[in-house]
Structure formats: C-alpha cells, structure tokens
Amino acid sequence: xxxxxIEVLLALLGLAIVLAAAFLPAVSQRTLAWTGIAGSVVALxxxxxxxxxxxxxxxxxxxxxxxxxxxxxxxAFALVITALVLWLIAESDSTLSNYSADGKLGELVGLPLxxxxxxxxxxxxxxxVTVFVSLELVTVAFYVLVxxxxxxxxxxxxGVKYLILGAAATGVLVFGAAxxxxxxxxxxxxxxxxxxxxxxxxxxxxxxxxxxxLAGLGFKVAAAPFHMWxxxxxxxxxxxxxxxxxxxxxxxxxxxxxxxxxxxLANGSRVTSEVTNLLLISAAITVLLGSLPAIFxxxxxxxxxxxxxxxxxxxxxALASRSSARFDITSGGVVAFYLATYLPMxxxxxxxxxxxxxxxxxxxxxxxxxxxxxxxxxxxxLTIAMASLAGxxxxxxxxxxxxxxxxxxxxxxxxxxxxxxxxxxxxxxxxFKVILAIYTSEGTTEEPVTVSIASKAIATALAAIILILxxxxxxxxKVLAAPAAASVALGK
Amino acid sequence: MSPLEIVIFxxxxxxxxxxxGAPARITSITAALINLLIIGGIALGFDGSKLAPGEFAHVxxxxxxxxxxxxxxxxxxxxxxxxxxxxxxxxxxxxWQIVAEKDKVFHIASLLISAGALGAFLSxxxxxxxxxHELALIPTFLMIALHGHGDQATRRAVAWxxxxxxxLGSLVLLAGLAALVLNLSxxxxxxFDVTALAHKSASLPAATQAWIFFVLxxxxxxxxxxxxxxxxxxxxxxxxxxxxxxxxxxxxxxFGLYGLLRIALPLLPLGAQAQWVQQALLLMLLGNILVMxxxxxxxxxxxxxxxxxxxxxxxxxFLGIAAGTELALKGAVVLMFAHGVSIALSFALCGRMRNxxxxxxxxxxxxxxxxxxxxxxxxxxxxxxxxxxPGLANFAGEVMVFLGTFxxxxxxxxxxxxxxxxxxxxxxxxxxxxxxxxxxxxxIFFGTAASGLYMKDPAFSQRVPLVLLxxxxxxxxxxxxxxxxxxxxxxxxxxxxxx
Numbered sequence: 001x002x003x004x005x006i007e008v009l010l011a012l013l014g015l016a017i018v019l020a021a022a023f024l025p026a027v028s029q030r031t032l033a034w035t036g037i038a039g040s041v042v043a044l045x046x047x048x049x050x051x052x053x054x055x056x057x058x059x060x061x062x063x064x065x066x067x068x069x070x071x072x073x074x075x076a077f078a079l080v081i082t083a084l085v086l087w088l089i090a091e092s093d094s095t096l097s098n099y100s101a102d103g104k105l106g107e108l109v110g111l112p113l114x115x116x117x118x119x120x121x122x123x124x125x126x127x128x129v130t131v132f133v134s135l136e137l138v139t140v141a142f143y144v145l146v147x148x149x150x151x152x153x154x155x156x157x158x159g160v161k162y163l164i165l166g167a168a169a170t171g172v173l174v175f176g177a178a179x180x181x182x183x184x185x186x187x188x189x190x191x192x193x194x195x196x197x198x199x200x201x202x203x204x205x206x207x208x209x210x211x212x213x214l215a216g217l218g219f220k221v222a223a224a225p226f227h228m229w230x231x232x233x234x235x236x237x238x239x240x241x242x243x244x245x246x247x248x249x250x251x252x253x254x255x256x257x258x259x260x261x262x263x264x265l266a267n268g269s270r271v272t273s274e275v276t277n278l279l280l281i282s283a284a285i286t287v288l289l290g291s292l293p294a295i296f297x298x299x300x301x302x303x304x305x306x307x308x309x310x311x312x313x314x315x316x317x318a319l320a321s322r323s324s325a326r327f328d329i330t331s332g333g334v335v336a337f338y339l340a341t342y343l344p345m346x347x348x349x350x351x352x353x354x355x356x357x358x359x360x361x362x363x364x365x366x367x368x369x370x371x372x373x374x375x376x377x378x379x380x381x382l383t384i385a386m387a388s389l390a391g392x393x394x395x396x397x398x399x400x401x402x403x404x405x406x407x408x409x410x411x412x413x414x415x416x417x418x419x420x421x422x423x424x425x426x427x428x429x430x431x432f433k434v435i436l437a438i439y440t441s442e443g444t445t446e447e448p449v450t451v452s453i454a455s456k457a458i459a460t461a462l463a464a465i466i467l468i469l470x471x472x473x474x475x476x477x478k479v480l481a482a483p484a485a486a487s488v489a490l491g492k
Numbered sequence: 493m494s495p496l497e498i499v500i501f502x503x504x505x506x507x508x509x510x511x512x513g514a515p516a517r518i519t520s521i522t523a524a525l526i527n528l529l530i531i532g533g534i535a536l537g538f539d540g541s542k543l544a545p546g547e548f549a550h551v552x553x554x555x556x557x558x559x560x561x562x563x564x565x566x567x568x569x570x571x572x573x574x575x576x577x578x579x580x581x582x583x584x585x586x587x588w589q590i591v592a593e594k595d596k597v598f599h600i601a602s603l604l605i606s607a608g609a610l611g612a613f614l615s616x617x618x619x620x621x622x623x624x625h626e627l628a629l630i631p632t633f634l635m636i637a638l639h640g641h642g643d644q645a646t647r648r649a650v651a652w653x654x655x656x657x658x659x660l661g662s663l664v665l666l667a668g669l670a671a672l673v674l675n676l677s678x679x680x681x682x683x684f685d686v687t688a689l690a691h692k693s694a695s696l697p698a699a700t701q702a703w704i705f706f707v708l709x710x711x712x713x714x715x716x717x718x719x720x721x722x723x724x725x726x727x728x729x730x731x732x733x734x735x736x737x738x739x740x741x742x743x744x745x746x747f748g749l750y751g752l753l754r755i756a757l758p759l760l761p762l763g764a765q766a767q768w769v770q771q772a773l774l775l776m777l778l779g780n781i782l783v784m785x786x787x788x789x790x791x792x793x794x795x796x797x798x799x800x801x802x803x804x805x806x807x808x809x810f811l812g813i814a815a816g817t818e819l820a821l822k823g824a825v826v827l828m829f830a831h832g833v834s835i836a837l838s839f840a841l842c843g844r845m846r847n848x849x850x851x852x853x854x855x856x857x858x859x860x861x862x863x864x865x866x867x868x869x870x871x872x873x874x875x876x877x878x879x880x881x882p883g884l885a886n887f888a889g890e891v892m893v894f895l896g897t898f899x900x901x902x903x904x905x906x907x908x909x910x911x912x913x914x915x916x917x918x919x920x921x922x923x924x925x926x927x928x929x930x931x932x933x934x935x936i937f938f939g940t941a942a943s944g945l946y947m948k949d950p951a952f953s954q955r956v957p958l959v960l961l962x963x964x965x966x967x968x969x970x971x972x973x974x975x976x977x978x979x980x981x982x983x984x985x986x987x988x989x990x991x
Contacts, residue, residue, distance in 0.1 A: 402666070406673070425663055
C-alpha cells in the first residue's frame with residue numbers, strides 16, 4: 001500500500017464519520033471520535049509499514065508527490081496531532097455540544113480527518129499548485145471547525161475573522177505564485193530553484209512575487225506582521241480546534257515554507273540576501289510582537305495564542321539560518337525538530353484547559369488558582385508543559401530553542417538573536433505567571449478535578465515525552481538525519 | 493553507573509517519592525545524608541596529585557545527541573569535589589533545619605535545588621552544566637513567590653525580579669556558551685565537552701577570546717550578583733524561605749564562579765588577560781566590595797544585612813579570578829567553600845530568629861545572649877568567619893587571594909598596577925565587614941532588648957546542622973590543607989598565570 005492510498009482512505013473515513021453523525025443518531029459522538037482516533041492510529045501504523053519508495057506511487061500522482069523523509073515525518077506528525085485533537089474533542093464533548101448549532105458534534109469529529117488528509121498531502125507537495133489545493137483543503141475545513149460552537153459569540157467572531165482574513169491571505173498567496181510563475185516559468189519547487197539561479201530571470205518581478213508568496217504563507221504560520229488574527233481566533237475557537245490550529249496548521253505552513261525557502265535559497269540563488277533579510281526581519285518582529293503582548297494577557301488561551309506567534313518567530317529564525325559546512329543539521333531539520341517538541345507541550349497545555357472547561361472552570365489566570373491542590377497531577381502536567389514552552393533546560397522545549405540559537409549564532413545574526421533573547425526572557429515571565437497561578441493557594445473552591453484514567457495516562461505520556469526528548473533527543477535526531485540530506489540535495 | 497550519577501539523581505528520586513507520599517522529613521534527610529557520605533567517601537579516597545590537569549575521576553559518559561555532540565558526561569576533579577562537598581553539606585543542614593513538617597514542598601524544593609547544583613558541578617559537558625543550573629532555579633523562583641516572607645505583593649515582586657534578572661543572565665550566558673562552542677569545536681562536529689574544547693583554545697585569536705570572555709563574564713556574573721547586575725540578590729535572600737536562602741546563597745550562586753573557573757578561564761586564557769576585560773572586571777568587583785559594603789552598613793534588619801553582605805563578599809572571589817595566579821585561584825575556590833558554609837549558617841540562624849522573635853530589626857533586638865548562649869557562640873562563628881578572622885575558613889581563602897595578586901609575575905616593586913590598587917582598596921572591605929558584622933552582633937546579642945523579646949537555645953536535635961556547619965568553618969580554617977590537597981594540580985596546565 002502506498003502512502004498516497006492511506007491518505008485517500010483517511011479522507012473516506014472522515015466523510016463516513018460526517019455521514020454517520022448525520023444519519024445514524026444512535027451512534028454516540030464519543031464512539032465516532034474514538035473511531036477517528038483509531039483510524040488515525042491505524043493510518044500511522046500503515047504509514048510506517050508502507051513502502052517509502054516513490055516507485056510505489058500510482059503513475060498519475062507520482063510526478064507531483066514526494067516521499068522524502070521530511071514528507072514522511074510531517075505525514076506522521078499530522079496523524080499524531082489529529083489523533084490527539086480528536087482525543088481532546090472526545091474529552092470536551094459535553095462542553096462543545098452545548099454551544100454547537102444542533103447540540104451535536106458530527107462535523108467536528110469528521111473534519112479533522114479531512115484536515116489531516118490535507119496536511120499529509122501538503123507534506124508531499126512538489127509544486128505550488130499542490131500546495132494551493134491541499135492548503136485550501138485544510139483551511140476551508142478549519143473555517144467550519146473554528147466557528148463550530150456558533151452559539152458562543154466569541155466562536156462566531158473568530159470564525160468570521162478567520163474566514164475573511166484567511167480568504168484574503170489565500171488570494172495573496174495565489175497572486176504571489178502567479179508572479180513567481182511569470183518570472184521563472186515554473187510552478188514546481190525544482191523549477192523555481194533553477195529559476196532563481198538563472199541570470200535571465202527578471203529579478204524585480206521575481207522578488208515582487210516572492211514577497212506576496214511569503215506574505216500568504218506568513219499568514220498561515222502566524223508570522224508578523226500577518227499575525228493579527230491569531231489572538232481572537234485562538235480565543236474564540238473551541239479549545240481542541242485551537243490546539244489543532246496552533247500545532248497542525250502551523251506545522252503544515254512550515255513544511256510548505258521549508259520547501260519554498262529551500263528552493264528560493266538554493267545554491268547560487270540571486271535572491272539569497274533579499275529573502276534571508278525578509279525572513280530575519282519577520283522573525284525578529286514576530287518574536288517581539290508575540291512575546292511582549294503575552295506578558296499582559298489574563299486569559300490562558302490568549303496567552304498561548306501569543307506564545308504560538310512567538311514560537312513562529314523562532315521557527316522563522318531557524319529557517320533563515322541556512323546550514324553551513326560545519327553545522328550539518330539543515331534549517332528544515334531544525335524546524336521539524338522544533339515542531340516535534342512543540343507538539344506535546346502545546347497539546348498538554350490545551351488538554352488541561354479542556355478538562356477544566358468541562359468542570360466549569362474558565363481559562364482566565366484567576367480561575368487557575370488553587371489547581372495545585374484540586375488536582376496535583378494536572379498541576380504538575382501543566383507545569384511541565386509551561387516549563388517546556390518557556391524553554392527550560394532538560395525539557396524538550398530547550399533543545400529546540402538551543403538548536404535555533406546555535407544555528408543563528410553560527411551565522412552571526414546578532415540583531416535577531418537579541419530580539420529572540422528578549423522574547424525568550426519575556427517567555428520566562430508569562431509562562432511562570434501561569435505556574436504561579438496554579439500553585440497559589442487562594443482558590444475559589446476546593447472541589448477536586450476529575451479526569452478519566454485513560455486521559456490521565458495519555459496526558460502523563462505526553463509529559464513523559466517532553467522530559468525524555470529533553471534528556472535524550474537522539475532517536476528524534478536519527479529520524480531527522482535523512483531529511484537533512486534530502487533538503488540539501490534539493491538546494492543543490 | 494558512576495557514583496556521581498547516583499549523587500545527582502538521588503535527590504530527584506527522593507523528591508518524587510515525597511510528592512507521591514513518602515514521609516517528607518525522613519526521606520529528604522536520608523537522601524541528603526547518603527549524598528554527603530558518598531561525596532565524603534570520594535573525597536577521602538581522592539588523590540589530587542594523581543589526576544593530570546584537566547583530567548577527571550569517576551567519569552561516565554552517555555551520548556545524548558550526535559551532532560552537535562552532547563553527552564550526559566560526569567566527572568570530578570579537585571574543584572568540583574570541593575563544591576560537591578559544599579553542596580551536600582549545606583543540603584544536609586538545610587533539610588534538617590526545616591521544621592514545618594506539614595509542608596513537604598519545602599523538602600521537595602530543597603532537594604531539587606540540591607540536585608541541580610550537584611548536576612551543574614559534576615557535569616563535564618557544557619550543555620548539562622548549564623541545564624542543571626536552570627533546573628535548580630525553578631524551585632527557587634517558586635518558593636520565593638509562594639512561600640517567601642513578607643506580604644504577597646512584595647514576594648511576588650521579588651520573585652519576578654529574580655526571574656527576569658536570572659532568566660536574562662542565563663540567556664546572555666547561553667549566547668556566550670554558543671559562541672564558545674562554535675569557535676572552539678574542532679572539525680565539522682560541534683562538541684560541548686569541556687576537555688575536547690580545550691584543544692583549540694590556544695589558537696583562537698585574542699580579540700575573539702576577549703569578547704567571548706566578556707559575554708560569559710556578564711552571563712555568569714549576573715548569576716553571582718556581580719555589580720552592577722546585583723540588585724536581584726539582596727531582596728531575594730531576605731525574602732526566600734530559610735532553606736532556599738541557605739541553598740541559593742550558599743551553594744547555587746557559586747555556579748557562576750564555578751563556570752568562570754571551569755569554562756571561561758581555562759578555555760579563553762587570552763580573553764581573561766585582555767586589558768579592557770581585566771579593567772572592566774576590576775571596576776565591577778570594586779563595586780561589589782565598596783559600594784555594596786557601604787550599602788550593607790546602612791541596613792537595619794539582620795536579613796537585609798546578611799543578604800547584602802553575601803553580594804559584597806562575591807567581590808573577593810572575583811578578585812581571585814581577576815588575578816588569575818595559581819595561588820589566587822586556589823584561594824578563590826577555598827573562599828567559595830568558606831563563604832558558602834558561613835552564609836548558609838548565617839541564614840539558618842537568621843531564619844530561627846525570625847520564627848521565634850517575629851522581627852529582625854536591630855533596634856528591637858538585644859540581649860539574646862542571656863537566654864541563648866549556644867546561638868550566641870554559633871553566630872559568632874558565622875560572623876567572624878564572614879569578617880575573615882584567622883582560624884576560620886574564610887581567612888585562608890581571602891589571604892590567598894590577596895597574596896596571589898602580588899605574585900612576582902604580576903608586579904614589580906617600583907610600580908603598582910591596576911590589580912594591586914584594586915586589592916589595596918578591597919582590603920578596606922574587610923574593615924567594612926567588621927563594622928557591620930560586629931555592630932549587628934553587639935546589637936542583637938548584648939545590651940537589653942527595647943521590645944523585651946528573647947529566645948532560647950534550640951532543642952538538641954535542632955543543634956545538629958548549626959554545630960556541623962560551625963565545626964566545618966573551624967576545621968577548614970585551622971587546616972586549609974584539607975581542601976588545598978584536593979586541588980594540588982588543578983591549574984598547572986591551564987597556566988592562567990602566564991600573564
């Protein structure tokens with residue numbers, strides 16, 4: 001079975017779940033959610049067993065579909081985050097169905113699988129058309145997901161904002177792609193890589209197109225100055241969807257960005273300095289505009305939204321710090337590593353928020369007070385997640401940040417490093433604000449928070465992954481060793 | 493498994509056990525005692541002269557990441573052995589003196605700080621050396637914010653101040669260490685191993701060494717409260733719960749100095765000698781000794797005074813580092829140990845007084861000697877050690893530092909240079925110490941109390957940590973050779989003294 005057919009089956013499963021939710025009212029929503037989780041896990045196992053040779057692909061897709069390690073990594077990443085998001089949805093079904101239009105969760109359970117298909121496909125994109133189609137598959141499904149709990153005004157507002165800005169960003173992206181095509185005569189990354197080396201290509205036209213292309217992608221990954229939508233949408237969307245946006249949507253944006261930047265900064269590229277500067281400037285302001293406003297947030301969800309912006313800044317800095325001869329982790333590898341560490345800590349943080357929401361506890365910092373006594377386990381898990389988000393050593397978050405810093409220092413990007421240091425220092429402040437709130441004694445109630453055994457086990461496993469990756473990242477590095485080689489090959 | 497790994501992970505396991513419900517006091521004291529015995533055993537069997545310079549004993553290494561090459565590598569030489577002894581000793585005293593049995597969080601925090609400090613001192617890989625120190629900082633922040641003294645707004649403000657200062661300092665340090673690793677790694681693979689990095693240090697241009705050394709000085713310096721990055725320290729110690737103040741002021745703060753001695757000096761020997769770096773360091777350490785000395789004199793509460801004096805005394809250790817001669821560096825190590833023990837003892841006594849008297853203002857206290865003769869004697873040990881009275885540990889260290897700056901390689905009798913002038917000015921710091929310590933001693937223990945407050949000597953079991961620390965001050969003070977034997981060869985190769 002080829003990787004491609006797994007994606008087709010996954011999309012079919014997603015459709016089946018949506019149909020079942022509509023026509024089989026006897027099947028409970030939790031069952032549907034767990035079917036989706038089982039489907040993603042089976043797909044993950046199939047993906048591990050599937051042939052990784054491009055020759056295994058059907059002939060009609062083979063020219064547009066890459067199967068390098070980086071694609072496989074992001075495919076697995078998409079499946080993992082989808083399964084975890086469905087788990088979060090199952091955890092908070094009672095809260096969510098209170099706010100949905102018909103009191104049910106049908107599409108909310110089915111659509112994540114469609115999103116997952118889009119993300120998996122995007123990981124294999126070899127040209128801008130595939131990128132566009134798969135990106136739209138993801139984005140359109142997200143329009144529905146964000147506004148799903150539409151009895152809540154915030155969710156509705158988030159949905160409208162995301163729809164309008166997302167549509168505009170897509171327009172900008174396509175506009176940019178058209179100009180790049182006009183300049184280089186190619187839509188495939190390989191062709192664009194050749195085009196940027198070609199002295200005959202009109203550089204102004206090319207740069208004009210690149211600027212729009214990067215602006216469109218910047219919106220998807222929440223890079224400044226295209227980040228304005230993030231806080232409102234993250235706060236308004238149902239919490240599991242926020243987690244999905246924060247991890248899944250960001251990761252799929254970055255896989256595309258990695259491919260595009262690899263092409264644009266191929267050896268001998270004539271636009272190297274312009275594109276690098278664009279990335280560096282965006283990285284610097286993204287980190288600052290993400291971390292500094294985060295200091296003043298009182299809602300944990302909004303705080304995590306700003307933190308997600310700030311993490312995008314670090315990822316952009318990683319992308320700008322191209323591999324040099326002596327540093328054999330490529331920028332794409334660093335980005336993938338960073339995202340892999342970002343996944344467990346973000347999901348864990350949102351999991352705690354989901355559980356608390358079910359108990360009627362909101363997401364403001366004040367309402368977190370006393371959690372340390374109401375549920376020592378949840379408090380410890382949230383502490384680990386926050387410590388890792390802050391980038392404290394011995395957690396996974398530190399290694400990601402360290403690799404970014406080392407690569408940037410290697411290039412001597414001191415100005416941006418200065419901004420990143422300020423951002424990381426601000427991070428210490430706002431993440432610790434959450435930890436402090438948890439352990440502050442004056443809570444409004446002493447009622448213990450209940451969590452099911454299965455959820456406890458999954459959440460503890462996520463926390464364990466954070467700590468293990470922080471102490472022993474070698475397995476992850478081995479997985480990523482090959483994409484390093486692959487993206488360098490593309491660069492050449 | 494190396495015994496050093498056991499020493500590092502035992503406190504973590506113990507704190508996890510306490511979190512899960514093991515009896516807090518017994519578990520933490522047992523863990524601290526086992527650690528003290530293991531490190532004591534290593535010290536007894538340790539022959540400093542058998543280790544070549546730059547070589548470590550009891551090494552063990554586990555690869556964590558291949559490129560950049562990071563290993564969980566531990567090893568011990570004379571200097572780290574002395575600091576590990578200090579850590580285990582102070583940890584034992586600190587967990588013993590915790591009386592609030594109900595709050596197991598005090599035990600957990602103390603053990604975690606101890607594990608972080610031990611990990612930092614025993615790691616021979618820069619990555620883990622840095623990482624363990626950060627691990628120790630988290631419980632420090634949390635304990636100050638949640639269980640510190642004073643009202644909530646004050647301790648929150650203090651906790652934020654130290655979080656931001658130390659967080660920023662750590663990031664500057666991280667940038668400096670990254671620059672160090674990038675510049676000193678041989679071949680295509682980046683390495684974090686202290687020994688491997690040393691190979692290339694001689695060939696690095698002096699100008700590069702100078703600026704990396706300066707960045708490291710700022711980073712490590714912030715963690716040690718080097719003037720003018722010191723303002724977090726005094727309020728933090730005055731606010732922190734007793735065991736945290738003992739462990740941070742006594743042990744964890746030495747990490748910055750240890751980092752300079754372990755990493756910056758041997759790997760960047762030319763950077764340390766660059767004139768502008770040297771002059772900047774001398775100015776900053778004078779700030780510590782003189783400015784902070786005068787600030788300390790003006791304190792009217794015991795905890796504020798002790799906290800500021802701890803900032804001030806860092807100046808002498810920096811003076812030893814600035815001199816860079818073998819004698820001065822050895823003096824700096826002895827002084828690190830001595831200051832750690834004496835300040836931990838001071839904070840233990842201070843915490844006891846706060847609990848029993850409810851106030852630490854000099855104006856309200858007096859005449860405690862009448863009812864608490866033992867406390868009076870023990871406090872005298874701590875105070876006199878801090879002044880630098882001969883016979884107590886600090887004296888040995890200070891004298892070696894001062895004499896080290898007049899090493900024959902560094903000066904000619906015709907003309908004093910900046911270093912010697914700094915030493916001469918620093919000597920006034922000893923006078924300043926004497927002024928505030930003796931005044932505090934007189935006001936607290938003699939005369940009559942304006943408020944009528946008095947306290948009794950502690951119960952027998954609570955005397956253990958106090959007597960233990962005081963005895964160590966006396967033993968090391970009378971025979972500093974016990975420590976110096978351990979660091980016989982530590983600097984023969986680095987030859988930082990080649991000024």
